[in-house]
Amino acid sequence: MKLVILSRRASLYSTRRLTQAARKRGHTVRVMNPLDFTMVLSTRNPELYYKGRKMDSVDAVIPRIGSSITFYGLAVVRQFEMIGTYCVNESNAIARSRDKLRALQLLSRADEIGVPATAIARRPDHARRMLAHVGGAPAIVKLIQGTQGAGVVIVDSKQSFDSVIDAFHAIGQNILIQSFVKEAKGTDIRALVVGRRVVAAMTRRAVEGEFRSNVHLGGSATRANLPPEYRKAAVAAAQRMGLGVAGVDMLASDEGPMIMEVNSSPGLEGIERSSGVDVADAIIAHIERNARPGRTRDKVGK
Structure with missing residues (x-):
């Protein structure tokens, strides 16, 4: 090919x-x-x-x-x-996956997918009232356009929440407010989905004093053996977005897997090195099975 x-x-x-x-x-x-x-x-x-x-x-x-x-x-x-x-x-x-709010709206409609309590408001005075809807402080505030942990802040009090809200709105940024999953203890799970299966997974741990577990921020990664419940949630999230290849980020909560984000261009370095899986080969094999002239799922321009 x-x-x-x-x-x-x-x-x-x-x-x-x-x-x-x-x-x-x-x-x-x-x-x-x-x-x-x-x-x-x-x-x-x-x-x-x-x-x-x-x-x-x-x-x-x-x-x-x-x-x-x-x-x-x-x-x-x-x-x-x-x-x-x-x-x-x-x-x-x-x-779909690049728009954090749109992605969460789609994911939240699926019974088999768990998402953290999330709120969004355009006006600062409305946003201040949203903290109660996500369980109060501590909570997570995210820029809708942020990537790789950028624009993600933890607020541990109503006062700090109000300050962060005012700062983001002053520079015209749209934000999400999400519940803080304390039982995750600074770790998250990245599942690499190719087609209809998880081909590799890793657990990422944040450095001491940091709640974001992104490897490029200094976090560490180890191979993860996911229970069926987590594999099912990861595949369902990728399919909900319509992605053939996806990096699905999850937190382990008391209620089960919580999907945080679905990445359409997942990096391969961390997950290949931590899992020992040849993810690149799995992606090419998937293309071999599925590539056909004119084969588009969304029928764009057809």
Whole structure:
């Protein structure tokens, strides 16, 4: 097969591993920067150019779209869909997962998926009244647009909550307020879902004095053996978003798994090294089973 990986840097660990896995399985692969594409639209005739040259047909696309280029990156993925190219994660699915509020709205409608109590209000005076809806302090305040732990704050009192709310609203940021799952004790679980199964999982632990367990913030990661309940929740969350490949972040609560976020471009380095699983190979194998010309689940442009 001819594969394209949409990534701004071929040297990134995840991009390198996907490239290696694809070539090892006998495929040709090109890493292409989404920002170097030009899209041309006319009636029933979408076209796609890369660095000035019209794109030849390819069999599948692996989007690795960074949050800073979401708008243009998704437009490129959408254009690939419109010309009939299989994308392992489609534009609509990526867009759902990137919008934290929209994602939680969708996840909260599924009986088999647990989510933490969440509230959102645009006006500061309304937001102040929302603390009671998530169980009071301590609570978590998140920027809707934040990634990798950025824009996530824990508030331990009503006074600190009010101060954080005022600060975020002063700079025009939309925020979520969520209950604090104290029994998680500074750990979370990342499950890597490919298709309809969890292929690898890791437990991430925050450094002392930090509640965010993201590895890039100094947290540690170890292999996790997930109970069936957690595997089922992770797969259900990925499917709810419509993602073929997803990193599902969960907390272990007294009520069972709580889904915190579904990532459409999960990093492979931490989970491959902690679990020992060749996740990149599993992703390429999934593409081999599913890639067909014109095969898009959301039928964008059809």
